[in-house]
Amino acid sequence: MSFKTLIAFLALLxxxxxxxAQSPKAPAKQQQQxxxxxxxxxxxxxxxxxxxxxxxxxxxLILGVGAYKNLPEKSWLKYSERDAESIYSILISPEGGNxxxxxxxxxxxxxxTLAAMRRELEEWLPSVAQPGDRVLIYxxxxxxxxxxxxxxxxxxxQPDRVDTTGYPMEDLGKAIGxxxxxxxxxxxxxACHSGAIRPEDSQSLNKSLIDLSTSLFSLxxxxxxxxxxxxxxxxxxxxxxxxxxxxxxxxxxxxxxxGVVTADELQDYVYRNxxxxxxxxxxxxxxxxxFDPQMLLAFVPSRAKPANLPAPKYGTFVxxxxxxxxxxxxxxxxxxxxxxxxxxxxxxxAPGRHTVKGVKMGYEPDGPRExxxxxxxxxxxxxxxxxxxRRNRSAVDEFDKGVELYQKGYxxxxxxxxxxxxxxxxVDPAYSQAALYLARSYNALFDQExxxxxxxxxxxxxxxxxxxxxxxxGMLLDIGNTDEAIRQFNAVIQRxxxxxxxxxxxxxxxxxKELYPEAVESAQRAxxxxxxxxxxxxxxxxxxxxxxxxxxxxxxYERYLALSNFxxxxxxxxxxxxxxxxxxxxxxxxxxxxxxxxxxRSIALFGLCDCESQRSRFEPAIxxxxxxxxxxxGDPFIHYALGLAFMQRAVESGNAGMLPAARRHFQxxxxxxxxxxxxxxxxxxxxxxxxxxKQR
Numbered sequence: 001m002s003f004k005t006l007i008a009f010l011a012l013l014x015x016x017x018x019x020x021a022q023s024p025k026a027p028a029k030q031q032q033q034x035x036x037x038x039x040x041x042x043x044x045x046x047x048x049x050x051x052x053x054x055x056x057x058x059x060x061l062i063l064g065v066g067a068y069k070n071l072p073e074k075s076w077l078k079y080s081e082r083d084a085e086s087i088y089s090i091l092i093s094p095e096g097g098n099x100x101x102x103x104x105x106x107x108x109x110x111x112x113t114l115a116a117m118r119r120e121l122e123e124w125l126p127s128v129a130q131p132g133d134r135v136l137i138y139x140x141x142x143x144x145x146x147x148x149x150x151x152x153x154x155x156x157x158q159p160d161r162v163d164t165t166g167y168p169m170e171d172l173g174k175a176i177g178x179x180x181x182x183x184x185x186x187x188x189x190x191a192c193h194s195g196a197i198r199p200e201d202s203q204s205l206n207k208s209l210i211d212l213s214t215s216l217f218s219l220x221x222x223x224x225x226x227x228x229x230x231x232x233x234x235x236x237x238x239x240x241x242x243x244x245x246x247x248x249x250x251x252x253x254x255x256x257x258x259g260v261v262t263a264d265e266l267q268d269y270v271y272r273n274x275x276x277x278x279x280x281x282x283x284x285x286x287x288x289x290x291f292d293p294q295m296l297l298a299f300v301p302s303r304a305k306p307a308n309l310p311a312p313k314y315g316t317f318v319x320x321x322x323x324x325x326x327x328x329x330x331x332x333x334x335x336x337x338x339x340x341x342x343x344x345x346x347x348x349x350a351p352g353r354h355t356v357k358g359v360k361m362g363y364e365p366d367g368p369r370e371x372x373x374x375x376x377x378x379x380x381x382x383x384x385x386x387x388x389x390r391r392n393r394s395a396v397d398e399f400d401k402g403v404e405l406y407q408k409g410y411x412x413x414x415x416x417x418x419x420x421x422x423x424x425x426x427v428d429p430a431y432s433q434a435a436l437y438l439a440r441s442y443n444a445l446f447d448q449e450x451x452x453x454x455x456x457x458x459x460x461x462x463x464x465x466x467x468x469x470x471x472x473x474g475m476l477l478d479i480g481n482t483d484e485a486i487r488q489f490n491a492v493i494q495r496x497x498x499x500x501x502x503x504x505x506x507x508x509x510x511x512x513k514e515l516y517p518e519a520v521e522s523a524q525r526a527x528x529x530x531x532x533x534x535x536x537x538x539x540x541x542x543x544x545x546x547x548x549x550x551x552x553x554x555x556x557y558e559r560y561l562a563l564s565n566f567x568x569x570x571x572x573x574x575x576x577x578x579x580x581x582x583x584x585x586x587x588x589x590x591x592x593x594x595x596x597x598x599x600x601r602s603i604a605l606f607g608l609c610d611c612e613s614q615r616s617r618f619e620p621a622i623x624x625x626x627x628x629x630x631x632x633x634g635d636p637f638i639h640y641a642l643g644l645a646f647m648q649r650a651v652e653s654g655n656a657g658m659l660p661a662a663r664r665h666f667q668x669x670x671x672x673x674x675x676x677x678x679x680x681x682x683x684x685x686x687x688x689x690x691x692x693x694k695q696r
Contacts, residue, residue: 053260053299056184058097058134060104061120062088065112065141069156079230080140082494083190083242084108087138089490090249092483095300097136097249101483102513103128112141114154117167126179134184134296137176140239143191152191176216184295186263187218190228190241217263217291219245219270223283233345236336240277241284244270247348250333251303252314259304264293273314273348315373316347321358321383327464327495328383329357329368334463334491338383351375358383359464364430395428399437406441414441432461436468443475451475466492470502477509485509500530507539511546519543534563538604550611557604557611564601602632609641618649639669640678647685656692663689 064084066077084106091097091104105124107116121137129135142153144162151157151166158165176185221228221241234243245266247253253261253269267286274284319328324339330346331354338344338358351374357367363385371381402420405413421438424431439454455472458465473488486509492502503526510519523540526533541556605628612621625642632638646662649655666682666689673679 053296053301055098055296055299056132056134057130058099058103058136059125059129059182060091060097060099060136060138061125062091062104062106062108063112063117063137063139063141063152064106064108065153065155067109068142068153069110070158071142075142077141077230078232079237079239080190081108082237083140083230083239084138085490085494086238086246087140087188087242089487089494090246090298091136092487094484095250095302096298098299099136101486101509102515110155112155114156114165114167117152117154118171121167121172121175122179125175126181129180129182131181131183133182134186135180135182136186136188137172138188138190140190140242143189152189184292185216186295186297187216188220188242188245189218190221190239190245217267217286217295217297219267219284219286221274221282221284223285226282228282229278232342234277235346236338236344240274240282241270244273244277244348247273249298249300251298251300252348252350253298254300254303257304259299259301260296261298261300262293263291263295263297266297269314269348277347314348315351315375316345316378317349317354317356317371317373318378318380319344319346319356319358319383320380321385323360323385326358326360326383326385329355329359329463331355337495343380349373356381356383357463358385359462360385361462361464362389363387364389365462389430391431392428395424395431395434398424398427399431399434402434402437402441406437406444411445414444417441418445430461432458432465432468435461436465436471439468439475440471443471443478446478448475448479452479464495466496466499467501470499470505473502473509474505477505477512482509482512486513498529500526500533500536503529504533504536504539507536507543511539511543514546516543516547532563534560535600537563538600541604541607545607545611548614550614554608554611557608560604561601564597564604598631602628602635602638605631606635606638606641609638609645613641613645613648616648616652618645618652621645622649634672636669636672636676639665639672640676640682643669643682643685647689659689659693 062084064081064087066079066081067073068076085108088104088106089096091099092101105120107113107120125135125137139152142157144151144153144157144159144166146162146166149163150169151162152169152172154165154167156165172187176187221239228239228241230239231237234240235247238246248266248269249261251259251261253265255265255268263286267284271284271286274282317330319335319338320343321338321340324341325337326339327337328335328344328346330349335346336344353370353372355368356371357365357369359365364387366383366385371379373379398420402417402424405417405420418438418441421434421441424434425438428434435454435458439451439458442448442451442454452472452475455468455475458468459472462468469488469492473485473492476482476485476488486506489502489506489509492499493506496502503522507519507523507526510516510522520540520543523536523543526536527540530536537556537560541553541560544550544553544556605624609621609624609628612618612624622642622645625638625645628635628638629642643662643665646658646665650658650662663686666686669676669682670679
């Protein structure tokens, strides 16, 4: 076999190399109208559901705009982007919409341009949704009426050119009715003139809406020519319509208590509560007779009760507190944060007994205790936090000893740390920090059952413990529950947008979901807040590389390696107790901080190796992969990548002396794991090299 023949064999390598690269690894005064007028212009089913409930494969597009590029600040909306995030959270919840996170796209703020809206509505959704699927589209922002036609306002709308810079409801109708093939279609619009898209208005606006599928459930914030409102009085700040949509999908709309929120139930719940809350100034409207009234919108199994109940008349809790920054939990779910000067109103609650708890780090909680919601009435609930949390001295001593051992790493130190944290909790059962570090220690030992137990214990003691939420999300990544991990991280970020740990872990989660642009964005937000924190650079680099942006990925890998170089004292503080990145990469094997650090550096060096190989720079690729093996000699992907790099360098340089090295690495890869997808290609490459060397 000649070198020329060997080159022919290399035609097979590009696909194999790409595979290897992917593998590792009445409105109140404070309310603002969501409307602007411009006239006379120049013209897959999640698992573990009961057999009686089938949740269809689902896709969603969430649009939320508050600060508009070309509108004066006085016309901006305060809460529409927050509304969009709340809808996202309830959609991906297993106690809610049951959508998979990767199937929910968000265009929030400056991302919600006209071009992006067209791409998602007219290209993405039609390309993925099939008959039998469920599609939900949500919009929160301004609506316009211009020249007798309705428009949704993207971020870059120009008020003097609405007809060319707004998104026509006519086009929305064409996308929903003709392009998107899903069986179940849901449209939720929280914009002032969204009522104009009802079929009964379609003949006067545009005839295209007549052809909407019979399975469309369209619920709009208001009737035509009405306004929709937002206010801080609803859950600490929401659009009134969206507040009740979220509460309804959380289970409050489940009138017959079967655990399922149907289209009919949500329509009735939202209509009655919004109308009552605004003194009939705003009347949500549903498409009449064009949808299955039993269409499943949310599945909330925890709300299911054995007997059917009559439809409730809802009531309101008004939460007052004696200090700022108190998080309120109702029936175990966070209901918002209340300050001393501004009560938190929680309307739309089913009548009866509810548990209420107020928490703030550093104080003993108030509750949980039972409070009663009375039909159609407002009930004031006063939360008082009076007693600073005090720690028993011996418990603190045990905790400090445990932390010292935990920070040393290695399995034996984690096991010893566990004993100290258990003693601290035995002395002080309300020691949430001890519960958190106990969970982290078990997680580092890969005992996920005990880790989950104590993460939940820490959050039971201090439900507003944001660090515990972020770390618990990291453990959820370990066990493959990525969607719930994303919910945990988002919950932290909504409370604390500058939480670097949550942003970093969210980048990991998005990377695992193959949502690479979202991963890069989250990592870059963490880097902006803490430029010397190493780990976000790694997840940014990985996500850029997996988008084939090799030139952009390389400096991010190099920055990570510099910041995590313990030997030179330049290391940032790596988040060692969150190891979700190990899942599915053949790297999860040892419980030591040092080994986790080695795994991270191995991943970074492998990434650099792949970036250089993909750019046909095989000499530096070989150096990076060899360096990666220094940290993890048992990684089959690195051996495979090295075999490819040596083989390609041999052909490039005409130096057959590199072929034995290529063969050794292919063979080593097969010895480590002969069952990888790349194994057949490795065997073929070995055979090709053997044939060539024999013929020489």
